Amino acid sequence: MWRPVLRRLGSGVVVLWAAATAAYLALHLAPGDTVDTLVGDGPDTPQIRAQIAADLGLDRPAAVQYVTYLWRLLHGDFGRSYVLQRPVLDIIGSQVWPTVKLTLVACAFSAVIAVVVALVSTGRSRWVRGLVSALELSVVSAPGFLIGILLLSVFSFRLGWFPVSGDRDVSALVLPALSLALPIGGLLSQVLREGLERALDEPFAVTARARGLTRRALLWRHALRHALLPAVTLAGTLIGFLLSAAVVVERVFGRPGLGQVATDAVGTKDIPVVLAVVMLSAAIYVGLSTLADLTYLAVDPRLRKG
Amino acid sequence: MRKSLSMLAAVALLAAGCGGTASGEPGAGAGAPVTGGSLTWAVETEPVTFNPHLYAQAKARLLVWNSFEALLTHDEQGGYVPWLAKSYEVSADGKAYTFKLRDDVTFHDGEKFDAAAVKANLDQLFVPGYAPGVTSTQLKHYAGAKVVDASTIEVDLKQPDVLILDFFASPQGAQISPKSLKSPDLKAGGPDVVGTGPFILDRYSKGQEVHYKKNPAYKWAPANAGHQGPAYLDEVTYRFLKESSVRVGALTSGQVDVIEGVPATEQGLVKADPSLQFAQHLNSGTAYNYYFNQAKAPFDDINVRKAFRDAVDVDGVLQGVYRGTATRAWSVLSPSGPFYDSSLEKSYGNDPAAANRLLDQAGWAAKDADGFRTKDGKRLTVRIVLSAPFVRDKRDILAQAVQAAVKQSAGIDLQVKVVDQGTATDALNKGEFEVFDNSRADTDAGAALTLIVPKGAPINRHGFTSPELDAQVAAGSATSDVAKRKEIYTGIQKTLTDNATLLPLYAPADQIAAQKTVGGVGFEPTAGVPASAYNVWIGK
Numbered sequence: 001m002w003r004p005v006l007r008r009l010g011s012g013v014v015v016l017w018a019a020a021t022a023a024y025l026a027l028h029l030a031p032g033d034t035v036d037t038l039v040g041d042g043p044d045t046p047q048i049r050a051q052i053a054a055d056l057g058l059d060r061p062a063a064v065q066y067v068t069y070l071w072r073l074l075h076g077d078f079g080r081s082y083v084l085q086r087p088v089l090d091i092i093g094s095q096v097w098p099t100v101k102l103t104l105v106a107c108a109f110s111a112v113i114a115v116v117v118a119l120v121s122t123g124r125s126r127w128v129r130g131l132v133s134a135l136e137l138s139v140v141s142a143p144g145f146l147i148g149i150l151l152l153s154v155f156s157f158r159l160g161w162f163p164v165s166g167d168r169d170v171s172a173l174v175l176p177a178l179s180l181a182l183p184i185g186g187l188l189s190q191v192l193r194e195g196l197e198r199a200l201d202e203p204f205a206v207t208a209r210a211r212g213l214t215r216r217a218l219l220w221r222h223a224l225r226h227a228l229l230p231a232v233t234l235a236g237t238l239i240g241f242l243l244s245a246a247v248v249v250e251r252v253f254g255r256p257g258l259g260q261v262a263t264d265a266v267g268t269k270d271i272p273v274v275l276a277v278v279m280l281s282a283a284i285y286v287g288l289s290t291l292a293d294l295t296y297l298a299v300d301p302r303l304r305k306g
Numbered sequence: 307m308r309k310s311l312s313m314l315a316a317v318a319l320l321a322a323g324c325g326g327t328a329s330g331e332p333g334a335g336a337g338a339p340v341t342g343g344s345l346t347w348a349v350e351t352e353p354v355t356f357n358p359h360l361y362a363q364a365k366a367r368l369l370v371w372n373s374f375e376a377l378l379t380h381d382e383q384g385g386y387v388p389w390l391a392k393s394y395e396v397s398a399d400g401k402a403y404t405f406k407l408r409d410d411v412t413f414h415d416g417e418k419f420d421a422a423a424v425k426a427n428l429d430q431l432f433v434p435g436y437a438p439g440v441t442s443t444q445l446k447h448y449a450g451a452k453v454v455d456a457s458t459i460e461v462d463l464k465q466p467d468v469l470i471l472d473f474f475a476s477p478q479g480a481q482i483s484p485k486s487l488k489s490p491d492l493k494a495g496g497p498d499v500v501g502t503g504p505f506i507l508d509r510y511s512k513g514q515e516v517h518y519k520k521n522p523a524y525k526w527a528p529a530n531a532g533h534q535g536p537a538y539l540d541e542v543t544y545r546f547l548k549e550s551s552v553r554v555g556a557l558t559s560g561q562v563d564v565i566e567g568v569p570a571t572e573q574g575l576v577k578a579d580p581s582l583q584f585a586q587h588l589n590s591g592t593a594y595n596y597y598f599n600q601a602k603a604p605f606d607d608i609n610v611r612k613a614f615r616d617a618v619d620v621d622g623v624l625q626g627v628y629r630g631t632a633t634r635a636w637s638v639l640s641p642s643g644p645f646y647d648s649s650l651e652k653s654y655g656n657d658p659a660a661a662n663r664l665l666d667q668a669g670w671a672a673k674d675a676d677g678f679r680t681k682d683g684k685r686l687t688v689r690i691v692l693s694a695p696f697v698r699d700k701r702d703i704l705a706q707a708v709q710a711a712v713k714q715s716a717g718i719d720l721q722v723k724v725v726d727q728g729t730a731t732d733a734l735n736k737g738e739f740e741v742f743d744n745s746r747a748d749t750d751a752g753a754a755l756t757l758i759v760p761k762g763a764p765i766n767r768h769g770f771t772s773p774e775l776d777a778q779v780a781a782g783s784a785t786s787d788v789a790k791r792k793e794i795y796t797g798i799q800k801t802l803t804d805n806a807t808l809l810p811l812y813a814p815a816d817q818i819a820a821q822k823t824v825g826g827v828g829f830e831p832t833a834g835v836p837a838s839a840y841n842v843w844i845g846k
Contacts, residue, residue, distance in 0.1 A: 030728060048438045055435035083354050085493035094512055149551060157555035164556040165348075165514075165547055254348075254547040256513030267695055267727075 008293055012286040019282035020073065020275060021066075027271050028062050069275070078279075079272040083265070088276045091261060096280075099257040102249070103242050105173055106180035107235075113185030114231065118192035119219060123200065136186035144245050148179040148252035165254035176253045180245050184238055188231050195227025202226075239288065243281060339533065339825060343844040344541035348553045350567035352546040356495025356507065356516075358480035359430070359437050364589070364747040364835060367477060368566065369544060371830070371838035372518050373414070374480035374501030377405055377424070378471060379528045380749055380832035384644035384788050386471055389528040390419060390481060390502065396786065400466030401449075405474075407457045411526050413483035414500035421459040425451050426484045428461075436493075437478070443757075444473040468786040472750040502526070504537040504840045515545045518839070530831060532841035538826070542839040554819070557582065563824050563844065566836045568817040569700070570631040576819045586631070586817045587829040588642035592754045593635030594701070594745035596690070596708070596809040601769030604686060605740055609668040611806035614688070615654060616661035617716035623707045624812055627700060635810035637799045638758070642813060642834050644788065645751045645795040650803050658715035665716060679717040687719040688740035693730035699814065701743065708811075734767065742767040745814050749833050752782045752791065755798060770807045 035052050053059045057068075072079060078088035121132040139147065155175060156164045163172045199205060200223055208218050247259035258277060265273035351365035358374045361367070377391035388394075391405040411419035428451050431437045441448075447467040452460045463470060473479045486492065486499040496510050504527065505518035524536045545562065547553045553565040554572045558579060568576055568584065576584050598605040598614065605611050624632045635641065636650045665671070670679040670686050679686040692702055705722040712718040720741070725733070733739055744765060748754040757764050760779050761771035775798060782794040802808060816835050820827050826841040 030726075047442050051435060051438040085355060086491065091512065098513075149549075152552060153555060156561070157559040160559055164552060164559070164561050165545055250513065251548055252552060254514065254545060254552065256511055260513045269728075 008290050012290055015286050016279065016282050017070075019278055020070070023275055023278040024066055024069065024271075027269065027274060030269075073279070078276045081265075081270050081273050083268050083270045084273070088272045091273060092258070092276050092280065095256055095258050095261050098255060099243075099246055099250075099259065101173065102176055102180065102246060102255070102257065103239075105177040106184070106242060109177050109181030110185035110188060111235075113181060114188035114192055115224075117185070117189040118196055118227070119224070121189075122193050122196045122219065122223075133190070136190055139182040139186040142183070144179060144183065144248040145252060147182055148176070148249055151175045151179055152252070176249045176255060179249050179252075180242060183245070184235075184241065187238075188235060191234055192227050192231045195230055196223050199223035199226040239284070337825065337845045339538055339843045340845055341538050341843070342540050343538075344543070345539050345564065345824070345839065345842060345844055346543045346545060346562045347564040347566070347839070348545045348547040348556055348562045349565075350546075350548060350550070350553070352513070352548075355493065356510070357482070357493055357499055358477040358495075358501070359427075359440065359482065360493060360495075361477035362439065365567075367830070367833065368836040368838060369516065370477040370480065371503060372505040372542070372840070373503040373507045374477070374482070375503050375526075376475050376477075376480045377407070378475040379530070380475055380830075381530060382831045384750075384791075384832070386475055387528050387530050389475075390526065391474070394471075400468075400784065400786070401463045403461045403463070403470060404454070405459050405461070407459065408526055409457045411502050412523065413481075413485075413502050414506045414521060415483050415485050417483045417485050419481065419502055420456045421453040422456070423481060423484050424459050425453050426487055427481055430482075430487050431478075440473075440478045444469070444476065444478060444753075466784045468791075469750055469753055469756075469783045471786070472748075472753060476749065504838070505542065513546065515543050517541065517543045527840065532826060532828075537840050538843035539839055542842070557819055557821070560821070564818065564820040564827055564842070566816060566818050568819050570628040573631055573817070574629075581822055582819055583822055583824075583827075584817065584819045585828070586815050587834045588633060588640055588813045588815045589745075589747050589834040590643050590832050591640055591746040591748040591751060592638055592744070592758070593640050593810045593813050594699070594743065595635070595638060595811065597742045597744065597758075597768040597807060598809070599737070599740050599742060599767060599769055600807070602737065602740070604668075604670070604681075604688065607668050608806055609664040610670070610686075612654075613661040613664040613668070613716055614712060614718060615806055615809045616657040616664070617712045617718060618708055618809060619656045619711060619715070620809075620811060621656070623704065623711055627704050627707050628812070632812040633815065635813045637810055638755075638802050638808060639751045639795070639799060640813045640834075643751045643832070645792050647796045647799040649796075650799060654803065661716040665718075670717075673717055677713070677717055678719045685719055686717065687721060689721045689723060689738065690741035690743060691730050691733045691739050692722065692724045692743065693727045694724050695727050697724065704811065705743075739767075747814070747833070747835070751795065752779075755779055755795065756783060759798060759802075768807050770802075770805055772801075775801060 035049050035058065050059075057065065078092075080087050081091055084091060117132060117136070121129055152164060152175060155161050162175050165172070196219065200218070205218060205223065208222060209215070243259065246257060247263050249255070250257040250259045251263075258280070261273060262277040264270070265277065349365075349368070351363055353363060353366035353369060355361070356369070358370050361370060375390050377389060378386040378394070379389045381387050390411060391407050393406045395404045396402070397404075405424070407419070407421060407424065409420070413419060413423075417423070428448075431440050431445065447463045447465050447470070449462040449464045451462070454460055461470065481501060483500045489498045491498050497507055500506070504521050504524040506521050507516060508519050509517040519541050520537050520539065522536055525534065527534050547556060547565075550567060550569050550572055553562075554568065554576060556562045557565045558575070573584065576582050598611045600606050600611065605614075620634055624634060633641065636653070637647050639646045641648070665679055665686070670681045672680045674680050674685060690705055692705060702722070702724050705720075709720040709722055712720050723733075734742070744758075744767075746754040746757070756779055758766060760766065760776045778794050778798050782791050782798075785791060816829065818827050818829075818836050823845045825843045825845050828837050828841065829835065830837045
């Protein structure tokens with residue numbers, strides 16, 4: 001029983017190391033350097049550049065920098081941001097909660113959207129389904145930026161129902177979460193509807209109807225459970241999408257959050273911050289998938305062998 | 307009489323249209339100043355640091371002077387107004403500056419502002435690794451400072467350098483409390499790093515906003531600040547909204563009181579709204595220029611440089627890209643500054659016939675199947691490399707408009723490459739460019755010229771050098787006589803124009819839009835960027 005658990009945790013550590021190394025390599029291979037950013041609009045001479053490089057330890061060989069980095073990481077030391085001049089853990093710490101809040105609410109919104117839309121549109125006339133599919137397709141394929149601006153102009157600028165920006169109260173969370181949730185909800189409802197329709201074709205559905213169950217009860221109590229499985233699996237893989245979509249949403253709505261921090265840091269080659277964000281998202285992935293695998297083990301005895 | 311009045315009105319309209327100074331009358335609808343209230347201001351740029359010594363983003367300047375102050379400040383004519391210093395004297399040899407300081411100033415943390423504090427700030431700048439950008443340029447001739455008495459400090463220079471006064475009026479020369487200089491967060495700035503200004507930075511949420519509250523003890527505003535005593539507003543919140551359409555929407559829906567950064571595409575909407583006011587001001591420093599790399603072919607030939615300059619209908623290009631909101635530039639310097647040589651206006655350019663004649667003379671007489679000129683079977687191709695993170699004011703679109711213009715009128719193939727910062731730096735270092743674009747926002751135009759003109763200067767990417775120019779630049783920063791400096795810088799501008807070193811395009815500007823109820827919004831003298839919130843109030 002414990003061996004698979006340990007194996008799972010061990011591979012989790014390897015994944016974390018691989019993520020740290022890959023991110024490190026990618027940043028070093030990309031053209032450009034941190035010094036350019038730090039020079040900014042300010043005066044720029046070779047002496048200034050040399051001094052900045054020496055100050056940050058960027059003048060050492062890349063291999064030495066890498067080993068130092070890993071060693072510090074093992075001790076829980078993520079270093080200081082080159083650009084923001086503050087400890088990386090402080091920066092990440094202050095930005096995690098707004099992003100988590102946004103993602104959680106967006107997940108809830110997309111679940112509601114997906115389930116309601118799928119249940120309402122399943123087995124309806126051709127033109128209703130056509131209309132719903134067209135709507136789903138447009139929100140899935142529209143750029144997040146556009147959805148955000150549209151929601152803002154209607155519900156904030158014109159109607160004044162929600163504030164434009166910031167991380168304040170619940171009302172400030174509605175529009176950003178909705179712009180994240182619409183594309184995901186649209187995607188999930190498509191999968192869900194297909195599952196529902198397949199379930200309704202199954203023999204058990206006919207049997208249930210024959211025993212006098214109403215169509216609605218059949219949909220809600222039986223078909224939905226069958227259809228949920230593929231949708232839940234898909235939802236799990238959409239976490240990556242959520243994080244990258246959060247970048248755009250945070251920018252449009254002027255919200256604090258990890259997405260902003262990550263893009264700024266990549267743009268300015270603020271290596272300690274980028275690596276910390278990569279490590280954090282890798283850790284979330286590893287954590288979630290380990291949890292899922294362990295749950296399977298607990299639920300399904302057939303998987304415990306081997 | 308009637309005729310002359312309407313003439314005057316026409317002239318005034320023309321002047322306003324040129325945007326040489328603030329257009330419109332900011333705060334006209336807000337009535338007399340009102341004390342109290344809190345204001346929300348949406349800004350485009352979140353500063354990477356709140357420490358003024360390390361200031362490097364022109365777009366963040368409007369935040370600096372809320373909580374920090376310098377010894378001097380600029381007036382509109384290229385001179386200086388006392389601020390934390392009551393007066394200054396220059397020794398006869400120009401190498402010693404003695405500042406008499408105000409003795410009634412305290413920092414937000416209760417520390418007294420005196421000569422020892424000024425010395426502590428200067429010493430901090432020279433701590434290795436702290437501010438190399440300041441010590442190697444603005445303070446490159448600094449020799450040391452002596453505390454004469456509590457309210458007198460003498461600053462010594464290795465050689466005469468009038469730009470030292472510009473330093474003592476710049477954010478980098480702002481005064482930080484000696485106690486804050488020991489803060490572990492010194493480089494990042496924030497609530498723990500304090501100054502003497504009319505507002506106290508008390509809250510900063512990264513990615514969202516920075517909040518200031520009034521400094522009730524404030525009574526040392528410079529004479530040109532608009533009023534004396536504490537600020538009108540009790541609180542001011544600057545919200546970071548990077549998207550211009552979101553800023554404008556937030557303003558039109560009344561969710562914020564003031565915004566800065568209104569691009570040409572949004573200006574019509576703002577100007578048409580009767581409840582809003584709009585103002586624009588040109589920045590100091592240089593214009594946005596295309597410098598020709600004359601270190602290599604084809605721009606080593608002055609005829610080709612002149613042909614490129616003549617081939618572009620700059621007014622037409624600007625009209626197309628900026629819909630009449632941009633101010634055309636004629637010289638390396640921005641028209642907003644005191645050293646600008648206006649005699650260069652309309653002295654060249656927009657002459658396709660001359661461009662074609664010059665290119666024929668230079669040997670680029672043949673044309674290939676695509677309509678581009680060739681010489682010895684080689685196409686007349688020049689490259690401009692734009693770094694995507696630094697593209698502002700739609701300069702990528704502008705480059706495409708210039709590209710179309712030079713192709714159509716003279717058969718020149720301008721290749722526009724928008725790349726990431728690293729690739730751009732690489733291309734510049736390897737000399738893989740023929741056109742280099744740049745604008746600088748230095749408050750003293752002389753500081754910009756020392757970086758662009760002399761041989762081996764950091765952004766001398768055009769490769770044009772001459773001993774006379776080097777001497778002129780040095781002479782310009784050695785004298786404090788404004789008339790003499792104007793004469794010297796006029797000479798430099800003329801030389802660069804005669805040599806066709808560059809194609810000036812437009813003068814960068816900043817915009818403010820605000821609710822009509824807001825009074826006192828305006829621009830900082832000389833710098834031309836939005837001023838701090840000190841003089842701003844919310845009317846009834």
